[in-house]
Amino acid sequence: MPVFLDTTSPEFEAAFQTLLSAKREDSPDVxxxxxxxxxxxxxxxxxxxxxxxxxxxxxxxxxxxxxxxxxxxxxxxxxxxxxxxxxxxxxxxxxxxxxxxxxxxxxxxxxxxxxxxxxxxxxxxxxxxxxxxxxxxxxxxxxxxxxxxxxxxxxxxxxxxxxxxxxxxxxxxxxxxxxxxxxxxxxxxxxxxxxxxxxxxxxxxxxxxxxxxxxxxxxxxxxxxxxxxxDMIAGPSEILVIADKDNDPDWIALDLLSQAEHDESAQSILITDSAEFGRAVAQAVDKRLETLQRRAIAGASWRDFGAVITVGSLDEAASLSNRIAPEHLELCVADPVALSEKTIHAGAIFLGQYTPEAIGDYVGGPNHVLPTARSARFSSGLSVMDFLKRTTLSQMTPEALRAIGPAAEQLAQSESLEAHGLSVTARLKRLNG
Amino acid sequence: MPVFLDTTSPEFEAAFQTLLSAKREDSPDVxxxxxxxxxxxxxxxxxxxxxxxxxxxxxxxxxxxxxxxxxxxxxxxxxxxxxxxxxxxxxxxxxxxxxxxxxxxxxxxxxxxxxxxxxxxxxxxxxxxxxxxxxxxxxxxxxxxxxxxxxxxxxxxxxxxxxxxxxxxxxxxxxxxxxxxxxxxxxxxxxxxxxxxxxxxxxxxxxxxxxxxxxxxxxxxxxxxxxxxxDMIAGPSEILVIADKDNDPDWIALDLLSQAEHDESAQSILITDSAEFGRAVAQAVDKRLETLQRRAIAGASWRDFGAVITVGSLDEAASLSNRIAPEHLELCVADPVALSEKTIHAGAIFLGQYTPEAIGDYVGGPNHVLPTARSARFSSGLSVMDFLKRTTLSQMTPEALRAIGPAAEQLAQSESLEAHGLSVTARLKRLNG
Known part of the structure; x- marks a missing residue:
């Protein structure tokens, strides 16, 4: 059984903290x-x-x-x-x-x-x-x-x-x-x-x-x-789906399972503003698990790390999403663009019910190598930037050196780096002399 | 004494390799x-x-x-x-x-x-x-x-x-x-x-x-x-100056020393197409070292890790520079822009004789936190990007899912990830049914 949380419960904050800090990775010391x-x-x-x-x-x-x-x-x-x-x-x-x-x-x-x-x-x-x-x-x-x-x-x-x-x-x-x-x-x-x-x-x-x-x-x-x-050291994969009640529970169940089937340590979380819809999705997951090829893996992931969270509003959902900073974030709501503007920390966002995460794994276009384990707070998915580096360029004219060189001399002196200052002084002396 | 190398010498390649692989960092195991x-x-x-x-x-x-x-x-x-x-x-x-x-x-x-x-x-x-x-x-x-x-x-x-x-x-x-x-x-x-x-x-x-x-x-x-x-784990600082004979040896000496005075493990290298100019710079360094406040540090760095390399042409200089992949690269030559197009791997390039590296340390504008120890081959200096992350966005319409969904189903099947495929299939069934 996955964990069922409700933000109106007095135990919610403690349970959500436990969910956030769950150690999913089993990394042997090699x-x-x-x-x-x-x-x-x-x-x-x-x-x-x-x-x-x-x-x-x-x-x-x-x-x-x-x-x-x-x-x-x-x-x-x-x-x-x-x-x-x-x-x-x-x-x-x-x-x-x-x-x-x-x-x-x-x-x-x-x-x-x-x-x-x-x-x-x-x-x-x-x-x-x-x-x-x-x-x-x-x-x-x-x-x-x-x-x-x-x-x-x-x-x-x-x-x-x-x-x-x-x-x-x-x-x-x-x-x-x-x-x-x-x-x-x-x-x-x-x-x-x-x-x-x-x-x-x-x-x-x-x-x-x-x-x-x-x-x-x-x-x-x-x-x-x-x-x-x-590149990054990737941890187990994870998905967060934010869905309102106007979704097919089976679609959302399959989206959760497409993450869970990767790995027993994968994590699938549903946040919804309808407790009833949350229960319907959990039932649909169980049903699909009866026949899924990788049911042993997906079942273990869902049982050990799955979660269904009921919230009072989509704003609350966005705020929890930002604390989770998920690798994959699906927004199956009436206005996914508006919600996406509030979900700041995420590796990849999939907007609307016709964008299952699996599209992004294969043919969407964006990269599927994404930050896991809450690292979307500070890092990005793989991109061309990972294979490029930037060289900065500076060229002073004599006039430019006259204009800004004295400040460099002053700061070099305050940092007691004499040669730094002299390398400017020697040039200014000639230019001004 | 710094090392003096000449690319026409049969021992050059071995000596240059030694220079490249010199372990300058003294990192105690803490x-x-x-x-x-x-x-x-x-x-x-x-x-x-x-x-x-x-x-x-x-x-x-x-x-x-x-x-x-x-x-x-x-x-x-x-x-x-x-x-x-x-x-x-x-x-x-x-x-x-x-x-x-x-x-x-x-x-x-x-x-x-x-x-x-x-x-x-x-x-x-x-x-x-x-x-x-x-x-x-x-x-x-x-x-x-x-x-x-x-x-x-x-x-x-x-x-x-x-x-x-x-x-x-x-x-x-x-x-x-x-x-x-x-x-x-x-x-x-x-x-x-x-x-x-x-x-x-x-x-x-x-x-x-x-x-x-x-x-x-x-x-x-x-x-x-x-x-x-x-950010990166920074090693000792380094500078490479490529200078032709039409430079004031004292200016170049001060540029080399402004790196050497940072740290006994810093490295300053001059590449020049004039052996005579190289000797003149080395003499100017020695002269400045007589009075420099931080002469103990700068002298040790220059003695242990400094190098003067004579090359046959500026093309040869560019090619050596790319192998060194220096943190700081000064181009004190008649056409620094042309040379900079050949020096691909460098953290920061300073063009022309009026751009001493110290300008870049303080007031130039570009960042002075730069990749050391040859890591300019694959990384960049600090920038606003280090404090930003990128979230990718995808939104499919029913038509888009119809167009590219079948390829995702096919690839999911070839990777034996059934739920991935089913999450697309379930949607296409409704859309096509």
Whole structure:
């Protein structure tokens, strides 16, 4: 049974706090093992990567077969059904169109002092994308990670995807090709992250690593952060649906379940201004759980972390939503635009009853890599910005230096940084002398 | 003696590699102590913060005196000289003007499928800025951290600055006021980071923490990352100057020294196409080191990490610069704009001989918090973006769902996520039925 809360209850605040602080992530401490694997790859390079792949993925590789050949990729892609191919192509096209609009502009201007100032964006030279193997090997994640990098202009774009027992997912390889990926390595785990961060004889080091992974991958990303850039460390997924009574309970139930089926640690919350509608949705969830393929996972998530909250008004719903800061927020209400203006902290908002969150997972266009665990309070989903960096530009004329240089001299003196001041003084002396 | 390299030498590549990989940071392992301090503050709150401040800063506080009162700030600011005040005001004004131009725009559009897509930027609700105490308590750093937050629209902006033995820097307090800071706490170290991240009875928790600090502060920021957002973990500062022979060697020497005087671990590198000019600069450095106030620090940095590299052409200089990916890059050449188009990886570029890097530290306008240790390959300096997050927006009409929904169903099926598919199917059934 999920938890049922009502804001009019005197126990509400305590129960809501408990819900907010529930520890959903079960992260085993693998840091020591990961540190060892990274050191091993740094020292022995390809040899270590090949040994670890034989051990963990039961796959014998050589430096020549670490990456898929173009022919292997062609052969795998040839197996993809037309229906899958067309769906993936539509998704890729829509994701690309959305992310192309994100490209930020360079900017430069000259101010009254005569200083020319501005900034310039440029892409990281090389990025590595981690794609989990096995069950969670999602082609949609390849599109969501690789297309923003490709749109940003990243020249070299490598994927690492483990292929346990040699089993590769043809759709992952097709997604890689549709996204402009240059190389696909059949390696995984901490050894793949280490190889991408530090490079080996065969695997060139990259500047940025993104993509989801298990506890080993997450720990490895944390460890190589600084040497390379990383994206967020994603926690279990979550959805908050705010729905009034004028919705089909079954639709909302399916939206809650589409989050719950990801992971036993996923969290689905419904906020509604109708207690009766809340009960109807909970019944619809139970009904769907009778037959759902992933009912074991979805059922556990709903039982342990699900919640139905009844509020007195949609304003109250918005205020609770801002405290939850959900990864995904669905607004199934009469005026979703008005409500969205009050729900400030959220990774992605889906407006209206015809926008189930699953659309955003695949073909909407916006990215599905989003901030979890309340981090939407301070961070954003993946975007082209994650593969760009900004260089600031300044150019002084002699006049500009005369105008603002004395203030720099003064502040350098107050901070006791003499050479800072002298570097301005020496120039002003010549200009004024 | 700094190292002298010449790209025509057969030993160049090895020596340059050594220069690139020199470990300059001396980071003591304080992680266990920091973990203990954070736990203590989480459990005992104000009491722990007050005890630790008494211990480390020799300052007895109560919950009522954890923050400076408005009167205390007024009294401190009244001591600031007119010259200092005017310089700080000019700096604040110029930094604000630059960062206001960084504010990104919201964007929304409807595509051919009938889907309305877009994104919206919003500020984090509360930010905490760490300001070191003692020698490195720089008012300019307050401006550079707080003004972007204020421009972004952060509502609650707190500063933590330790005041050992009760000594506060009036210029830091003036900088805080000029930047729109709401509260200044006289606390420091890991206990200040813990209090800002988790909150105490007196100190409200924030969503994002930025600002430089010692090894304890850096380790604490790493530990609270996830609970709150943090900026980069800054390493020792560095400058690369690319200069041709038509420069005054003394000006360039002072620019190199203004980096070296920060820290014994700072690094100053000159790349020039004239070996003779390189020698002249090295001589000018030595001459200035005879009298410089901070000659002990600057001399050690120049001796241990300084370098003069002679190249055959400015193209070669650009290519080496991209491998170094410097925090600060000065282009003192005849056509700095042309050269800047080839120097892709750099935190900040200063163009022409009238733009010493010190201008950028104080009054140029761009931020002086910049990526160190080659991280300009994948990251950017501090900006208003660090205090904003992006929420993506999607709204489907029935027509849009009909157009793209089937592709989502297909992909959900290929990823074995049945509820994802059903959430679309249930809606399409009604729409098509």
């Amino acid at each position: 840091d020591a093992i990961v540190a060892q694997i990274i050191d091993d790859v740094r020292v022995r390079g390809d040899e270590a990567v090949i040994e670890l792949t034989a051990k963990f993925d039961r796959l014998e590789l050589t430096p020549d077969t670490l990456a898929f050949s173009a022919e292997e990729i062609d052969a795998a892609i040839a197996q993809v059904s037309d229906a899958d191919r067309q769906a993936l192509e539509l998704a890729a096209e829509r994701i690309r169109a959305y992310h192309e609009k994100q490209m930020p502009a360079d900017h430069q201007w000259t101010d009254e002092a005569g200083a020319t100032l501005g900034w310039r964006w440029s892409a990281v030279s090389a990025a590595g994308l981690y794609v989990p193997g096995g069950l969670a090997s999602y082609p949609s994640s390849v599109l969501m990670n690789a297309i923003p990098a490709n749109v940003a202009g990243v020249e070299r774009l490598a994927i690492a995807v483990p292929t346990p027992d040699g089993q590769a997912n043809p759709l992952v390889l097709l997604a890689a090709r549709l996204s402009g990926v240059t190389t696909v390595y059949r390696i995984g785990g901490a050894q793949a992250i280490a190889a991408l961060a530090y490079g080996t004889d065969t695997i060139a080091a990259v500047d940025k690593i993104t993509g989801p992974g298990n506890a080993f991958v997450a720990a490895a990303k944390r460890r190589v952060f600084g040497k390379v850039g990383i | 992680d266990a102590i920091v973990a203990q301090i954070i736990d203590d503050v989480r459990v005992r709150g104000d009491e722990a913060v007050i005890e630790l401040t008494a211990k480390f800063d020799r300052l007895e506080l109560t919950p009522d005196t954890l923050a400076f009162s408005a009167e205390e700030i007024d009294a401190a600011i009244a001591q600031v000289s007119d010259a200092d005040r005017q310089a700080l005001e000019l700096a604040a004004e110029r930094i604000r003007a630059y960062h206001e131009k960084q504010m990104p725009a919201d964007h929304q559009w409807t595509d051919e499928a009938g889907a309305t897509l877009g994104w919206r930027w919003s500020a984090v609700s509360a930010a905490g800025l760490y300001v070191p105490g003692g020698l490195a308590s720089y008012p300019s750093s307050v401006l550079m951290n707080a003004i972007p937050a204020n421009v972004a629209g952060v509502e609650r902006l707190a500063i933590a600055v330790p005041t050992p033995d009760g000594q506060a820097n009036p210029l830091v307090l003036l900088a805080a006021r000029l930047s729109g800071v709401t509260t200044v706490y006289r606390i420091g170290g890991a206990q200040a980071i813990a209090a800002l991240a988790y909150g105490t009875d007196t100190i409200a928790a924030v969503d994002k923490i930025t600002g430089p600090g010692n090894a304890f502060v850096a380790a604490a920021k790493r530990r609270v990352f996830g609970k709150v957002g943090i």
